[in-house]
Amino acid sequence: MTATENPAAQQADQTYRPSTLQRFLPFVVAAVVPFILGATTDDLNFWWKAAITIAILALVARLAWKWTPRGELTHREDMRLWRTPSDRSWAALTMFGLLVLPFILASDFTPPMDFPWATWFAVVNLVLIFAMGAAAFNLLVGYSGQISLAHVAFLALGSIVGGIVGVQWSGGNMWLALPAAALAGAVVGAISGLPALRLKHLYLLLATFGFHFVMMLVWREYLQEYFGFVGIRFKGVNSPRIASWLHWLPGIDPDENGEFIITGQFRWYWVLMPITVLSILFMVNVIRTREGRAFAAVRDRDVSASLLGINVARSKLMAFALSSAVVAMSGVLASFYIGSRGEDSFNVQTVLNYAIIIVVGGFSSIQGAIFGSAFFWFLPEWFKWAREELWFVRDIEFLSDYPSEIDLAIKGFLVVIILMFKPDGLAGMWRDFKNWLSRSLARRNP
Amino acid sequence: MLLAFGNFTADPSVNLQLLIGGLALGAIYAVVALGFVLVYKSTDVLNLAHGEFLMLGAYFALTFLISENLNFFLGVFVLLLVMLVFGLVVHYGIMRRMVGQGFFAIVLITLGIATIIRALLLIFYGPTERARLDLLPQGSFEVGGATVRHVDLVIFGVVALCVLLFFLFFKYTRLGLHMRAVADDIEAAAAMGIDPDKVYAMTWAAAMVMAGVGGLLFGHVTGAIDRSIEAIGLRAFPAAVVGGLTSLGGSIVGGLVVGVIEQFANGHLGTKWREPVAFSVMFVVLLVRPTGLWGRKDLERV
């Protein structure tokens, strides 16, 4: 549907042009205000915080609604991040959820039956880190069709850069390590993508797997050279902190040494959440632009893509570089968040884990990466809870004897079942659910 | 920082020993690679679960031959029969539905199967490691200052026999002919009245039997039988690729070449170099000649 076909919409498009600032301001406000609120007033009653956040978000939603142009979808609208009011409401809801979640998790509210609230905060933070890496993996493998098993190699690269820049050079400056890792990831990623110019499918998979082993060698050598068998410690003196020139910010109150160390789940959440959200938005943004369409064209048929004037080599390398940069950044975040990385932090099982995440979440969808990693980390928690609390599961000894193995078996079965019956995974089910919802709503109010 | 190339030794007996060790290791790789090749050749599936299949074979060998203490030949027969049934289960239960799906989806489903097998083995056999099998001849003899184990010779013989049997099977039997036809063009084969489903089922059964043989053999030379032996599946990749993923004979040659290279890297550079060197060799082969030394040439390249 192009703008030229619909003069009315074209007119609407001309009369209404929200500026970039206009469009993003509400979200910036929505992201910053609760952060200030949350961090400044640790003792403020949780419900107050929630109420204020809800009020702000209601305002944001109102403004977003007001600025929503009506009429048919123009090309301009088609290219928007959130194309329809429904998309926008889901985005607003997600944003709201992300802002409120830490307050709920940090409060001493206990759900019935000891639902594992407390441990959830750590899980949520892990999900954030993994979602970022898995989304980048999906961008490369699902969306660009460049099959790679070198994913974990870039997590390791992130840890190496984190070790060199973040620990050895600056003694805990994660903020320096992040862009450095992105840069290193992009460069090494493009290099690791070179075989893709010549190989496809199976052979590309094997070549990238070879790269994985080479990177593992580098990682072990680096560790032994500088850190020995204990591995790199990203904790203690190496913990990341907010620089002193930012201490005037509301919500940041330095400790007795005049430092603000990022520690504890709550503070980490406010570091990880924005980074993850921004990087995922960035990738979604790449997908919907010219560059991203070129990725998809190369995936579907690279010969035809090259006939359309797409620089196939550039497109492939770009996909590798982009994905690897984000994965390396998530590697840095994971290193600093988890606190230590040793010789056996990365192995083939880690590759498998990411594969499980993207399959369960849904192949070739960024959303799927988020669903997948949430599922991956929450499953053991639910399973543990079920083992301890649910009366009909509690007494089965077999389950409590082999918790992690059964967890693994469940994940394996899920991968097989989802691939066999529902190849779009959780993201596909979610899409079906949304379609069903809008259909039934439409039926009720025709 | 890393490179310790200095300790090349001129002592011929050391190098001979490395060569012999490499050939022994290569024979094991060949067994595993043969499993890859069987499946890839006729179903176009890259079976990343083959290492786990092999582990299954090793554990079943433990059960039937040690715990149940069956007669050696009866035990091996039962083992292979069980593996065959398991292969049919894999095909009719799972892989059958995946025909026509995307390449990576199928790779991922084999990873899923690998995960299930690994988890179930841990549940039923526990995490404790078991002593390796000792049913094949255990002695050794000396050649030019290097030790040759009898068991390695047995492995070598078994691998050569398997390759020969498969070769004859593919060349001279109707089912073998149909398997090759399906590998060439599944649609045309189906149009000729060949049932691809049956052929795929036979392929999986054959691969699983090979994994049973591999598990039995590898169970004799591994340090101990525990969950780590599935790694042999990944380590045999370079062998399969160097030999060409579609060639039965290639899996032997590839296995021996990679085994010897790995053993020399191990001996002269250090253990940590074993995998990177093997995978680098694979990488170079992929770039220079992606079909491997003996592979089919009709593959898709950019």
Added chain:
Amino acid sequence: MSGGGLDLRIQDLTVVYGGVTALDNVNITVPSGGFVSVLGANGAGKTTLVRSITSLLYLHKGRVRRGSIVLGGESILGKKSPDIVSAGVAQVPEGRKLFPNLTVKENLLCGAASRSDVSGIDESLEQTLELFSQLRPLLSQTAGLLSGGEQQMVAVGRALMSQPTLLICDELSLGLAPKIVHRLFELLTEINETRGTSILVIEQNASLALQHANDAYVLELGRVLMEGSATELKGNPMVQELYLGGGGEAHTSYAAIERPSRSRPLEHGQRPPVTES
């Protein structure tokens, strides 16, 4: 020999790939011992027709939504392809589809996959080689290395190895020299007359197909546009205009000819094709 061909009746066949309708209410009959050709341009649904008869749609994610396919009084819709071959349907697939890494002899033997009588297979091999005597010296050659004409001969011979009662040839003429195509069609007529095998030829080369067939159908955008005896259709001005390279007087412009289109309203209370987003 296979005593007389079986008749094939296709009724109301509707086939979809995902949301795309490839065949729409197609009715085609191949009488026992008949020689029928189906004409049509690219995308007319010819290959889909072959896939539906031989039950190979599943390999392309297509499925039959409606209709019946009956061979000699027995429905073959939904049977597996090996059973259909056993029932007597053999095909020469579009683009020949030989097994390139197998030898010519092995290719021919694969054609007999549905049979189990060893001596009968040897006999058929001998007969096939008599029919295509050029293939005899090439028996141990790798099929992928043969010329196009030789490959097509192997493909026809391979189909004959199952002693079919109905032989389906999909785009026999594709990419071959006219001389070879003529020779192949003469062979088909010979097989049809001497063995009584029913033959269904799917063709783009209309003049050739109409010359050899008894009956013909014109397929366009998944529907049967015209049907009748070959001579009837040869005389039809529209067929001449569209498929025989002009000569008719009825239409001077290609665009002026009324043809079905996919956007035409659907009939019989049919459900519209589901479009997938």
